[in-house]
Amino acid sequence: MRRKITLKDIARELDVSISTVSKALKNSEEIGRDTKEKVQAFAKLYNYKPNNIAVSLKNKHTKNIGVVIPDIVHHFFTTVFRGIEKYANSRGYNVIICVSDESFDKEVINMEMLANGSIDGFIMALSGETQLKNDYAHLKEVTNQGIPLVLFDRVTDEVNCDKVVLNDEEIAYEVVMKLINSGRKRIALFTTENFFNVSKNREDGYRKALMDSGIVVDEELILRLPFNENIDAIDPFFDKHTIDAVLAVNEIFAVHAMGVAQKKGMKIPDDISFIGFTNGMLSKYASPQLSSVAQHGDKMGEIAAKMLIERIEAEYKEDEEEEVVYRTEIIKGTLIERASTIN
Amino acid sequence: MRRKITLKDIARELDVSISTVSKALKNSEEIGRDTKEKVQAFAKLYNYKPNNIAVSLKNKHTKNIGVVIPDIVHHFFTTVFRGIEKYANSRGYNVIICVSDESFDKEVINMEMLANGSIDGFIMALSGETQLKNDYAHLKEVTNQGIPLVLFDRVTDEVNCDKVVLNDEEIAYEVVMKLINSGRKRIALFTTENFFNVSKNREDGYRKALMDSGIVVDEELILRLPFNENIDAIDPFFDKHTIDAVLAVNEIFAVHAMGVAQKKGMKIPDDISFIGFTNGMLSKYASPQLSSVAQHGDKMGEIAAKMLIERIEAEYKEDEEEEVVYRTEIIKGTLIERASTIN
DNA sequence: TATCAACACGAAACCGTTTTCGTAAGTCAA
DNA sequence: TTGACTTACGAAAACGGTTTCGTGTTGATA
Structure with missing residues (x-):
């Protein structure tokens, strides 16, 4: 059982410093040709891959997005999810999914778990119970912490964030x-x-x-x-x-x-x-x-993911807290006519 | 926008050391009553929650499990997924899902992404292309690194791991x-x-x-x-x-x-x-x-998750590399008779 | 020969925890 | 009063990276 190799291992083996290895692997101009080649060859040979967790801790972003939906065995939600997953993946993001099961409490617990550093942003559709209780404190909490949030389909006016809905x-x-x-x-x-x-x-x-x-x-x-x-x-x-x-x-x-x-x-x-x-x-x-x-669940999911990732990546730039303006994207439904109406 | 509070913040505010705060919050016997109460009250007041990423880095486990399936808009896979998610959640694990879309390459890429520290173990059903190519190097790679793997439904004899299948x-x-x-x-x-x-x-x-x-x-x-x-x-x-x-x-x-x-x-x-x-x-x-x-997708998912989590948590104990024995769990399908056969 | 920039690299801080180990102060008995 | 224990806490290393800044070595220039 080979353990994963770290920067430290490479540094020790090649008798250079950790910072040199790090820079060499990033092709930094600071490092000499020979050293770079040596390090890169060694890294490739031993199949070095940076540890995601360490990078996340340092860089303060995880490249994970959290999706919270009421139900997964449900055609519409799965198509939306497919749209999210596809787009997110193409942008290098992974998707953590939590099912609220239409329960307010599960929704809250799931969001709290994920909000503590596990994800860079949320995409969600409200649970039935949440809409019934009309209690959105957990959503506001999350946005207050500066975590971007996109609501789709099951949305509410009570919380200020990006949304994507059907007309x-x-x-x-x-x-x-x-x-x-x-x-x-x-x-x-x-x-x-x-x-x-x-x-x-x-x-x-x-x-x-x-x-x-x-x-x-x-x-x-x-x-x-x-x-x-x-x-x-x-x-x-x-x-x-x-x-x-x-x-x-x-x-x-x-x-x-x-x-x-x-x-x-x-x-x-x-x-x-x-x-x-x-x-x-x-x-x-x-x-x-x-x-x-x-x-058009796929499209809805794709748009939601796109909106979210834009927000996430905008955060890295704007230190200045300019007044953010949230958008609501409206997807047009289309009637597919079949035998139940045509004669 | 309140930023999340850290141990360091609490320590500074209360004029104690970070280690004291950490221990106090864990109710360690090492810390005096007064100090503990003070710290715990402060932490509750400011809603302190440990940063998952930092804990993961330190403890070498993420409490995330990776699920790789060929398709999400597919009743059987979603029911299995629901079973996984439910059980995993009850054990405090989150689920990261990747869809291979029946593609070998996507399966490989997804697994590589997740294998670099993002997850503690995999549950997966092989993509069609993978079964066609009969190439399981990526799975062996992962198990070689000591990452537990459970295969379900679409399995292969070529790789040694826990499995759960229908009869x-x-x-x-x-x-x-x-x-x-x-x-x-x-x-x-x-x-x-x-x-x-x-x-x-x-x-x-x-x-x-x-x-x-x-x-x-x-x-x-x-x-x-x-x-x-x-x-x-x-x-x-x-x-x-x-x-x-x-x-x-x-x-x-x-x-x-x-x-x-x-x-x-x-x-x-x-x-x-x-x-x-x-x-x-x-x-x-x-x-x-x-x-x-x-x-019985739900049951299959639950069993898969259970097997996986047992492996994950067993790893923390056994340093001694006793010869591991992998199991294959067989779920019995049941015929639901309806009008297409009964007359 | 003295000066200086460019080059190539290393030391160290940092992200937010956990955990081991060291130690000052207090307690108690001899 | 001294030595042996507790008690209660802090310092520091560690997890695995990134990044800033400092510095020794070169070669060119005056």
Whole structure:
């Protein structure tokens, strides 16, 4: 078992000082040709690689970014994560991921662990509990310490930082308009409790589209499924209400609802059409295939990572505390039309 | 912007030495009651938290584990990851994740980055390219350096380390037997190129089940879909061959195949039945619902993490290089029967 | 021959901890 | 009063790098 070789080892072996070795490996002008070549050859031979931890300690940055998300087994979050990881990697950053599991406490604990030097910045989507409690002290704490933070998808106005979100309200408005224009009149909304900013925004778009079309919003047609994604309430909903379209805030609600509707003898999309959010596997392989709003998670992740890394690397320069201006990047969702709406 | 407070700050402020502060915060017997209380109160007041990086450098362990997987937008890997993350977190470890994207080079680069002090151990599933090239020098390099490694799912005999895998051959044997016992005679296998150990093992189980039942294996009924999961070949397959059952090595192949079969007018499960691997969302929401082998990703991840952390923490004790014995843990898959096989 | 810059390198501080070891002051018994 | 222990703390090394600054040696110049 070969132990990793250090600068000190090289210095001892070659009978020069540690600083000389360090400089030689960085190709510093200060060091003579011969010495440089000797050191570099030796380092290559023994496969010397600087110890990340030591470099981090000295340089005060880790080249790690922390990602905190509510759930990892979830198509949208994984695509965002993939975008983050890809971009971060291309910039030489590694990604530490923590799952809050929709729990406020876990979110806090995870952030505290990472905030003590392990990472240079955070990218996160708020947990459900955090949005419910509306308590963002841990986020403010982190930004106060000067650690850059980028929020995506599940964001809040309460904290001042860069953000990247979907144009939830707009796209919901658009797709509902599309349903209305194709003749649908009784359009249900299957959503979650609306302390989630995304659900709330989509609902706003839904309401606005109806109102702008002269349709009064029937509150009965808004079905709020519980936090834990328990979908049992969908079946009875179809017994109680006659509807000709459904907008669901995610794939699962939509696909499950399609199953229920079909079981009750309705024809899709003749009798009823469906549109979901999150254009994932389910949308593609459901039958009929589900029309769905693509949220472009990859792009979202890439942009979030880019914003974060820019902040991180800007910090090295500006000692002068100029008033920082935070940006909110808005990604446009796109409706992918499939058999659940086209006939 | 409050900077983080250090031992040195506390020491200066309280007019004691750094070592005293350090010991006081660890409640060392060496330090007097008064001093301890004073230091602890001050530390709490200013919310002192030790710098992870400095502790890591000193203690030679990071409390980070590195996970390298081929893909993150993939139900099985995310469930394994969730298991790893959960267990690791409960033991105070953070998880750094790198995606190899099925690329050998990325796998190598990622591992090298992490191996230079960033992590205490690796958990990984081999990339497709790595299995194809059959080149494991980077893994051996890492284990040679004394970094513990646990391989899961996509493993190889070429490297000596702990492993956790599914009983692929056995479970494939079992489910094919089940198909045979329910009267199926022409059972197709939809698999990938078989440099993947899992595909190969499942194929072996499939062959063995047929042979043990006195059915000669018709090589024509084994469809090898390409690396990139391009599934176009499935449609023509149904035109060329008459079959009454399909075993697919993943959900996508199976669900897609069900769609094709239905389009060609076959009734599931009357005319043909389907069984897939990876009991994910697709299996549950396909129509008909797909019978699928649950791979228990969560459990696999948890066990992998447990094995790894045991190795890591054992290293601190045993200086004596007793001959280490590596274990291979085998998880039993379970067939979840649904409408694609039951009638 | 004395002066001086350029060159090539080393000493040492530093990042923030942990930990070993040394020691001053206090306590106690002889 | 002296010697032997405790007690309570500090100095310093160490982890593995980076970086600033100082300095001995050269060769060129006046």
